[in-house]
Amino acid sequence: MLRKSLMIDPADSVAMVLEDSREGDRIQTPRGEVTLREDVEFAHKVAVVPLHKGDPVIKYHEEIGYALTDIPVGTWIHRHNMGCDRGRK
Amino acid sequence: MKERQFMGFRRPDGRVGVRNYLAIIPSVFCANTTVERIAAQVPGSVPLTHPVGCAQVGLDLDLTARTLCAMGTHPNVGAVLVVSLGCERFRPEELVEAVRKSGKPVRSLCIQEEGGTTNTIEKGVRVARDLMALIETQQREPCSVRDLIVATKCGGTDATSGLAANPVVGNMSDRIVAYGGSVILSELNELLGTEEMLARRAVTPEVAEKVRKAIREIENMLKHSIDPSLGDNRNQLISPGNFAGGVSSVVEKALGGVLKSGTSPIVNVLPYATAPQKGEHGLFLMAYESHDGEVVTGEIGCGAQLVAFTTGRGNPTGHPLAPVLKVTGNAKTYHAMAENFDFDASPVISEGRTIESLGDALFEQVIAVAEGKATQAEKIGGRELFCIARRVGYHRP
Secondary structure (H helix, E strand, O other), rough: OOEEEEEEOOOOOOEEEOOEEOOEEEEOOOOOOEEEOOEOOOOOEEOOOOOOOOOOOEEEEEEEEEEOOOOOOOOOOOOOOOOOOOOOO | OEEEEEEEEEEEOOOOOOOOOOEEEEEEHHHHHHHHHHHHHHOOOEEOOOOOOOOOHHHHHHHHHHHHHHHHOOEEEEEEEEEEOOOOOHHHHHOOOOOOHHHOOOOEEEEEHHHHHHHHHHHHHHHHHHHHHHHHOOOOOEEEEHHHEEEEEEOOOOOOOOHHHHHHHHHHHOOOOOOOOEEOOOOOHHOOHHHHHHHHOOOHHHHHHHHHHHHHHHHHHHHHHHHHHHOHHOOOOHHHHHOOOOOOOHHHHHHHHHHHHHOOOOEEEEOOOOOOOOOOOOEEEEEOOOHHHHHHHHHHOOOOOOOEEEEOOOOOOOOOOOEEEEEEEEEEHHHHHHHHHHEEEOOHOOOOOOOHHHHHHHHHHHHHHHHOOOOHHHHHHHOOOOOOOOOOOOOOO
């Protein structure tokens, strides 16, 4: 089913789902319709563009981290597949 | 500039309070129980118990001294009773003198001189009641929002904080500044990644460099504190609740958190618990990191009379000297913990309400609280946010 979502900035590489969503659910984004590849909880992030390992992840028009693996569109993005070295290295 | 008034307590030093407390302050943790028992018998008094005041040196002792003096001279305080042990490293006379200079009534008692706990409590209750009698007749009078300083803080952030609660607080912050008042942003450990956007908002190149330097120093301190030998579970910069709420990195948290400050220029960078120069108004950055209590206490030490506190996961804390308004952007959390919230910003997400309309409503609520309306944290009696910052093992650069 179609779920509510929000992309904060049109240049972002992620959208936030605004409802608890299931694998196969769809969201409408400025980058086109995205089908979720897995369950995604309220307010968590989904890739709206394909990311390669090492690519910056963009939210709020800023880099919030980098892809730890290749990430296809519709994938849940969180600490398992996004790194951030600020304050650490 | 627009003018807006509210009813507050004018102090002898010209500052303005939104509450009128008798503060009972231990100069060292050894006096905590005595202070609590005195305060329990004197309605209108607040005990400012803490774990420090002895066996400290250098900046660590200075932070304690600075904070205790800032609490004693705070405009939400009408009078002060200092309770000392008698042999502590922090000299109670320093606090008594600071309060006296601010023009407020102050008395002190020393447990070793009074002959122990019970004698000090008995005498303390009588002295505290005399002080209450001096201040309880003071009336509120018209004051300007120019004299208001609002502290901002998040605690228990989730991904709704950056979407609703923080932008609404930011809009309220802009309104405070538009009326000539002041706002404090801090918790620098959670501003990593925002240093350039904050530096661009500084009023001068010198202030911009102060902003960059403050955040750089905190980031270096964090890097030195990380110990990979202790494992991942000891080295995360944000909390399990932040992760569960959809925040994946310290930078993502920062980009949401910085929205609390609105869009005003940054006037200056303040050290911990240090008031702005007289005549300096607007948005300030306070250079400190660490947890909610230490940051909020530092902001109140800078003179903030009330605190706008955002949370997505839910938060029950309060401060003994300043009302803390709790704001959430998470509808589920708001309904689950309604008794802990003063303002629901979730309609930004669920009903498409504008940041402007809710920012205006929050501003009016801030004014109502400044005029005496009790926050939920005040009704519950929370005072765990009074925490004095430490710098143990600090190496002077």
